[in-house]
Amino acid sequence: MAFLEIKNVRLAGVSAGVPSTILSNLDSQLSTEYEPEAFVKQVGVKERRYSEILTTSDLCYGAAEKLIADLGWDKSDIDGIIFVSQNADFFLPATACILQDRLGLSKECYASDLNLGCSGWVYGLSYAASLMTSGTIKKVLLMAGDAKRRTKQTLVDPIFGSAGTVTALEYDVNAKAMQFHFGTDGSGFDAIIIPDGGARNQMTVDSFHEELLDGKTLHRFQVRMKGMDVFSFGISTAPKTIKKLASNYGFEYQDADYFVFHQANMQMLGMIQKKLKIADEKMPTCMYEYGNTSSASIPLTIVTQLKGRFENKPTKFICCGFGVGLSWGTVALETNNVIVSDLVEMSDEEVDKKYVV
Amino acid sequence: MELNDFIEKFAEQFDETDASEFKADTEFKALDEWSSLSALSIIAMIDDEYDVTIKGDDIRNSETIEDLFNLVKSKA
Numbered sequence: 001m002a003f004l005e006i007k008n009v010r011l012a013g014v015s016a017g018v019p020s021t022i023l024s025n026l027d028s029q030l031s032t033e034y035e036p037e038a039f040v041k042q043v044g045v046k047e048r049r050y051s052e053i054l055t056t057s058d059l060c061y062g063a064a065e066k067l068i069a070d071l072g073w074d075k076s077d078i079d080g081i082i083f084v085s086q087n088a089d090f091f092l093p094a095t096a097c098i099l100q101d102r103l104g105l106s107k108e109c110y111a112s113d114l115n116l117g118c119s120g121w122v123y124g125l126s127y128a129a130s131l132m133t134s135g136t137i138k139k140v141l142l143m144a145g146d147a148k149r150r151t152k153q154t155l156v157d158p159i160f161g162s163a164g165t166v167t168a169l170e171y172d173v174n175a176k177a178m179q180f181h182f183g184t185d186g187s188g189f190d191a192i193i194i195p196d197g198g199a200r201n202q203m204t205v206d207s208f209h210e211e212l213l214d215g216k217t218l219h220r221f222q223v224r225m226k227g228m229d230v231f232s233f234g235i236s237t238a239p240k241t242i243k244k245l246a247s248n249y250g251f252e253y254q255d256a257d258y259f260v261f262h263q264a265n266m267q268m269l270g271m272i273q274k275k276l277k278i279a280d281e282k283m284p285t286c287m288y289e290y291g292n293t294s295s296a297s298i299p300l301t302i303v304t305q306l307k308g309r310f311e312n313k314p315t316k317f318i319c320c321g322f323g324v325g326l327s328w329g330t331v332a333l334e335t336n337n338v339i340v341s342d343l344v345e346m347s348d349e350e351v352d353k354k355y356v357v
Numbered sequence: 358m359e360l361n362d363f364i365e366k367f368a369e370q371f372d373e374t375d376a377s378e379f380k381a382d383t384e385f386k387a388l389d390e391w392s393s394l395s396a397l398s399i400i401a402m403i404d405d406e407y408d409v410t411i412k413g414d415d416i417r418n419s420e421t422i423e424d425l426f427n428l429v430k431s432k433a
Binding site: 039042235236 | 393396398404405413
């Protein structure tokens with residue numbers, strides 16, 4: 001069973017970076033099948049942040065500088081970076097290595113990328129926190145998000161927004177244990193997929209050949225999604241993983257103060273909420289203004305919807321990510337004395353200019 | 358579960374198509390209003406009303422509303 005309990009690690013702070021440019025979904029023809037208004041009403045994304053310049057790592061960098069300053073951390077004390085994204089700056093090297101140098105962290109730094117999307121923040125949290133339980137690695141930055149892709153993908157992609165987040169973790173023997181449940185179903189590998197550009201299907205000129213799929217014109221470097229299957233997966237899997245976690249560790253999931261879900265699709269979230277009987281005020285969402293931001297969606301929801309409401313009192317969270325893989329993860333954690341930075345809005349001029357080839 | 362009841366709930370997922378147009382033998386994917394968004398609403402309705410989670414292939418392999426009804430009934 002994929003349960004995990006991690007002791008001695010506290011969530012110290014959260015920040016999020018987004019491009020300052022807002023794209024409205026009401027302004028463009030999203031699909032040949034439906035009107036933009038119908039999409040906004042049902043999927044729940046009115047607008048999203050977008051940049052043709054800023055990468056996920058740029059947004060994470062801006063969010064990291066802000067959070068490190070707000071926490072008052074000394075950069076030389078940061079022992080590790082985990083960068084969770086499906087849009088690394090380069091095929092190689094790992095983006096976490098670049099971020100170590102760009103942030104001016106010590107070379108005594110554990111740094112690694114993790115390729116997951118919707119479930120990525122929860123997986124990344126377990127990955128980062130696992131490094132810290134013995135107390136030799138004391139401060140780690142978990143960076144998670146997706147932004148600019150490897151190929152242009154503006155109008156065909158009305159659900160996805162750009163964000164890069166940072167979650168600061170700290171060794172603390174008094175921290176309440178984090179409890180996790182994870183799952184994977186690789187039989188759904190092609191439910192959300194970019195078919196070409198990896199080793200399985202190398203990139204060729206034919207990769208740019210466009211096909212009409214469910215009303216959208218897509219080439220083989222662009223994300224394609226089997227919407228119906230992802231929807232079925234989400235509404236059945238998310239409630240089950242939360243119930244399994246609560247049952248395994250013997251707590252009532254209804255006792256949580258906040259349920260923060262991966263922001264997949266509002267209709268899907270509505271179904272999950274109904275199945276778990278969660279009150280509206282316990283289930284913040286940020287889809288309407290930011291869209292689906294992949295592994296950034298849980299911390300981005302905390303930053304944009306909960307700032308000022310929970311930081312300085314004991315607060316129980318249940319956070320659940322589910323999607324591409326197919327992959328899912330849920331964590332129950334209790335926070336106190338957390339720093340939540342103001343949203344960092346970045347202009348295209350803030351793009352990385354040093355790590356350029 | 359009743360076929361007429363299923364057809365009524367099916368029809369409620371559509372805004373522009375008149376409820377009278379929905380019959381047991383209606384080929385729902387040929388409706389003007391049908392889209393990938395309506396498919397999600399149908400999956401949600403079936404999950405909510407009948408506690409059955411159907412998949413994309415179940416929609417793809419059904420032609421009429423009655424086909425889908427029979428499929429849901431077999432899984433309920």
